Amino acid sequence: MVAKAVWRPDIKELARIEGQKRPVESGHRLCAGCGAGIIIRQIAMAARKPLVWINATGCVEVATTIFPYTSWNIPWAHNAFENAAAVGSGVEAARKKLARVNRFDGDPDVELDYDVIVLGGDGGTYDIGLQAISGAFERRHKIMYVLYDNEAYMNTGIQRSGGTPFGARTTTTPVGKVIKGKPLFKKPIMDIMVAHGIPYAATVSPAYWNDALVKFRKGFEAEGPAFIHAFSTCPLGWGSAPEDTVKIMKLAVETCVFPLYEVVDGEYRLTGPSVSIAKNPDRKKPVEEYLKLQGRFRHMFKPENKWMIEKFQEWVDRQWETLLKKAGY
Amino acid sequence: MVVQKLVSQTMMALNGDEAVAWAVKQSNVDVVAAYPITPQTIIVERISEFVHNGEVDMEFIRVESEHSALSASWGAALAGARAFTATAANGLALMWEILYITASTRTPVVMAVVNRALSAPINIHNDHSDSMGARDSGWIQIYSEDAQEAYDNTIMAFRIAEEAMLPVMVTLDGFTISHTLQNVSVLPDEVVSNFVGIRKIPRIKLPHIYGEKEIPLMLNPKYPISFGPLDLFDYYFEHKVQQNEAMKASIPIIEKVHREFAEISGRSYEPVHMIPYKTEDADVVLLGLSSTMSVVRKVVDELRSEGKKVGAIRLRVFRPFPADMIRKELSKISTVGILDRSLSFGAEGGPVFMEVRSALYSSSSKPTVYDYVYGLGGRDLPPKLIKKAFNELLEAREEPEKPVIKYLGVRE
Ligand SMILES: Cc1ncc(C[n+]2csc(CCOP(=O)(O)OP(=O)(O)O)c2C)c(N)n1
Numbered sequence: 216m217v218a219k220a221v222w223r224p225d226i227k228e229l230a231r232i233e234g235q236k237r238p239v240e241s242g243h244r245l246c247a248g249c250g251a252g253i254i255i256r257q258i259a260m261a262a263r264k265p266l267v268w269i270n271a272t273g274c275v276e277v278a279t280t281i282f283p284y285t286s287w288n289i290p291w292a293h294n295a296f297e298n299a300a301a302v303g304s305g306v307e308a309a310r311k312k313l314a315r316v317n318r319f320d321g322d323p324d325v326e327l328d329y330d331v332i333v334l335g336g337d338g339g340t341y342d343i344g345l346q347a348i349s350g351a352f353e354r355r356h357k358i359m360y361v362l363y364d365n366e367a368y369m370n371t372g373i374q375r376s377g378g379t380p381f382g383a384r385t386t387t388t389p390v391g392k393v394i395k396g397k398p399l400f401k402k403p404i405m406d407i408m409v410a411h412g413i414p415y416a417a418t419v420s421p422a423y424w425n426d427a428l429v430k431f432r433k434g435f436e437a438e439g440p441a442f443i444h445a446f447s448t449c450p451l452g453w454g455s456a457p458e459d460t461v462k463i464m465k466l467a468v469e470t471c472v473f474p475l476y477e478v479v480d481g482e483y484r485l486t487g488p489s490v491s492i493a494k495n496p497d498r499k500k501p502v503e504e505y506l507k508l509q510g511r512f513r514h515m516f517k518p519e520n521k522w523m524i525e526k527f528q529e530w531v532d533r534q535w536e537t538l539l540k541k542a543g544y
Numbered sequence: 545m546v547v548q549k550l551v552s553q554t555m556m557a558l559n560g561d562e563a564v565a566w567a568v569k570q571s572n573v574d575v576v577a578a579y580p581i582t583p584q585t586i587i588v589e590r591i592s593e594f595v596h597n598g599e600v601d602m603e604f605i606r607v608e609s610e611h612s613a614l615s616a617s618w619g620a621a622l623a624g625a626r627a628f629t630a631t632a633a634n635g636l637a638l639m640w641e642i643l644y645i646t647a648s649t650r651t652p653v654v655m656a657v658v659n660r661a662l663s664a665p666i667n668i669h670n671d672h673s674d675s676m677g678a679r680d681s682g683w684i685q686i687y688s689e690d691a692q693e694a695y696d697n698t699i700m701a702f703r704i705a706e707e708a709m710l711p712v713m714v715t716l717d718g719f720t721i722s723h724t725l726q727n728v729s730v731l732p733d734e735v736v737s738n739f740v741g742i743r744k745i746p747r748i749k750l751p752h753i754y755g756e757k758e759i760p761l762m763l764n765p766k767y768p769i770s771f772g773p774l775d776l777f778d779y780y781f782e783h784k785v786q787q788n789e790a791m792k793a794s795i796p797i798i799e800k801v802h803r804e805f806a807e808i809s810g811r812s813y814e815p816v817h818m819i820p821y822k823t824e825d826a827d828v829v830l831l832g833l834s835s836t837m838s839v840v841r842k843v844v845d846e847l848r849s850e851g852k853k854v855g856a857i858r859l860r861v862f863r864p865f866p867a868d869m870i871r872k873e874l875s876k877i878s879t880v881g882i883l884d885r886s887l888s889f890g891a892e893g894g895p896v897f898m899e900v901r902s903a904l905y906s907s908s909s910k911p912t913v914y915d916y917v918y919g920l921g922g923r924d925l926p927p928k929l930i931k932k933a934f935n936e937l938l939e940a941r942e943e944p945e946k947p948v949i950k951y952l953g954v955r956e
Binding site: 280283302312322323325 | 645
C-alpha cells in the first residue's frame with residue numbers, strides 16, 4: 216500500500232531541499248555526464264526521513280569514497296558487490312529492534328528514525344546481486360532498492376551485464392568480424408522484481424525529475440520493499456557526449472526503449488511522457504534517434520548491419536505492446 | 545562492568561548446538577541472521593523456537609544463503625545491534641569474502657562454526673578444514689572441547705568481540721559436540737544478561753569533520769560516517785598492519801573476559817589460550833584442538849600409570865595464535881606430536897603443525913615436531929591410535945626420524 220496523498224514537489228521547494236540535504240558533496244570522482252550523480256541527488260531530495268545508505272560495489276562506490284576522503288554527508292556503508300540488499304536487510308532489522316526497545320532514548324547523538332536505501336548498478340542487480348535482492352524482497356524488509364542502470368559493468372571497464380541491450384558494444388561483447396556487439400536482449404528486471412509481489416516498483420528516467428522524485432518518495436512511503444529501476448547514461452561506456460546525457464535519458468523514454476511506469480500492489484500505471492505516447496502512438500519516436508547518439512551502437516548504422524536496428528525496434532515494440540496491455544490500454 | 549558472585553546454576557541436558565542457542569538466547573542479542581547447514585541446523589531451529597514462542601526479543605532473519613547471513617549480520621552490527629550467526633563447512637566457505645570484510649571493518653559479529661569437512665566429496669562429519677580455511681580472515685577463533693564450553697565460549701565471545709572490536713568465531717566439533725547430549729551448567733538468564741550487558745557503541749573522534757566531539761561509531765544520521773570505502777596503495781597497507789595490531793591487542797582482552805566469567809560461573813579455562821595437561825615433567829606431548837583432547841588426556845592418564853612420561857596441550861585460541869605461550873610451554877619438551885584435523889595440500893604439514901613449528905624456530909631448545917593428520921571427514925580417533933602416536937613419539941625421542949607427516953587411522 217502506498218500513501219494516498221501524493222507529494223508534488225515544486226521547483227522552489229526542491230531548491231531549498233537541495234541546499235539543506237545534499238547527500239554527496241562536489242569533489243567526487245564521478246565522470247562528467249554520469250547519470251548516477253543525478254539519481255543520488257534526486258533520491259536524497261525525495262527523502263522524507265533521514266537516510267542510511269547502503270551501496271553495492273561499482274562506480275558510485277569507488278568514485279565517492281576514496282580514503283581518506285568521502286563525499287557523503289549521510290551515513291553510508293559499502294560491504295561487497297553482491298550483498299547490498301542483504302546488508303540493507305540487516306540494517307533494517309537492527310533499526311527495528313533498537314527502536315522497539317528504545318535503546319538509544321536519552322542519547323541525543325543517535326537517531327533511529329530513518330529510511331534504508333540500497334543502491335546498486337546493473338551488474339550488482341541483474342546479475343551477481345539478484346539472489347540477495349530476491350531474498351530481501353521475499354522477507355519483506357522495508358528497504359528501497361534503487362538500480363542505477365548504466366547497462367554494463369562500468370567500474371571494471373565496460374563489460375556486458377544482464378542489463379546490456381542488444382547490439383551494444385562492450386569489451387566482452389566487442390564488434391567482431393562474426394559477432395557484432397551483444398547478441399542478447401536485456402533481462403526483464405522489472406518483471407522479476409514485480410513478481411515478488413512487492414508493494415511498489417517503478418521505472419524512472421532522471422531527465423524527468425518531477426516524475427522521478429514522486430516515485431522515489433512513493434518508494435520511501437511504501438509499506439514494505441520498493442524497487443526503482445533508474446535509467447543512467449554513462450558517457451564513457453556508451454560513447455556519448457557528456458552534455459547529451461539528459462537528452463539521451465529523454466530519448467530513451469520518447470522511443471519507448473525505457474518507458475516510464477509504476478506498479479502499485481501489482482497494478483501497472485504509465486506515467487509522464489509514456490502516458491501521452493500511449494494515447495498518441497504517433498509521438499513514439501524511432502529507436503534510431505536514441506541509438507545514433509551513442510558510439511556503442513555505431514556499427515548498427517552500417518548498411519550491412521541495418522537488420523540490427525530493425526531487430527532492436529521489433530523488441531522495443533513488443534515490450535511496449537506488452538506494457539500497454541498490462542497498463543490497460 | 546559489575547561482576548557478580550558465583551551463582552547457582554541449572555543442570556540441563558543439551559547438545560552442543562542447543563547449548564549455543566541457549567547462550568544466544570541469554571546474551572541480549574538483537575539480530576540473528578542464519579541459514580541451515582548440518583550439523584549447525586539445530587542452532588537455527590532452537591533460536592526459531594525461542595522467537596516463535598516469544599521467549600526472546602530479537603529480529604531473526606531467515607536469509608537465503610550464508611553469504612547473506614554474514615552480510616546481514618554485518619549490516620545489523622554496523623547499525624548498532626548485537627549480531628550473531630552460525631554456519632559450517634560449505635556455508636563458511638560461501639562467506640569467505642564477507643569474513644574478511646567483517647574483520648577489516650572491525651565489526652563485532654559473533655559466529656558459531658560447527659566444524660564439518662569441506663566438499664568434495666560431500667561429507668557432513670567433523671574435521672577442521674572449514675575453520676582452518678578461515679584462519680587468515682582476521683577473526684578471533686576459539687575452539688570448544690564440549691557442549692559446556694560451547695555455551696561458555698559463546699557468552700564470552702560477545703564481550704570479547706565488542707571490546708576487541710573484532711569478530712569472534714566459536715567452533716564446536718560437528719556431531720561429536722553438536723549432536724551429543726551432555727549435562728550443561730546453565731547460568732540464570734539475568735546473570736548472563738548482566739555479564740554481557742547491552743551492546744555499547746564505541747565513540748570515536750573524527751576531528752576533520754566533527755572537531756573534538758566524540759561520536760558513536762555506527763550508521764547514524766545524527767553523525768554520518770562512511771564505512772567500507774575504497775582504500776588504495778597509499779593507506780591499505782597501514783590499515784592491515786593496524787588490524788594485525790588489534791588481533792594482538794585482543795590477547796589480554798580474551799584473558800580478562802575469561803577471568804570475569806570464571807568469577808560468575810566457577811569455570812575457569814586457565815591459562816585460557818592453551819591448556820597443558822601433565823606437561824611439567826613430560827618427555828613427549830601431543831598438542832591439538834577441540835573434543836579430541838579429552839580422549840587424549842584419558843590416554844595420558846593410562847600411559848602415566850604405565851610409567852610413561854607423556855602429556856597433552858589443548859590449544860583453545862588459535863587466532864590470535866599464542867606463539868609465546870606455546871614456545872614457553874614446549875621449551876622443556878624434546879618431542880612433540882601435533883594433531884591436525886585438516887590438511888594443507890602440498891604443505892609440510894597441517895595448519896596447526898605449521899604454526900607450532902614456526903613458533904618454535906626462535907626457541908633455543910627446538911623440540912622435534914611430528915604432524916599427525918587424523919579424523920578427516922569424521923574418521924574416528926580411538927584411544928589405541930593415540931597410544932600408538934605417543935609410543936612412536938617416545939621411540940622417536942631416541943632416534944628422530946622422518947618424514948614429519950603421519951596419518952592416524954587411514955587405510956593404506
Ligand atoms: C565478487 C566480485 N566479483 C567481481 C567484482 C569486480 N567488480 C567490481 S565493480 C564491478 C562492476 C560493477 O558494475 P555495475 O554493478 O553495473 O555498476 P557500475 O560500475 O556500472 O556503476 C565488478 C565486476 C567484485 N567487486 N566482486
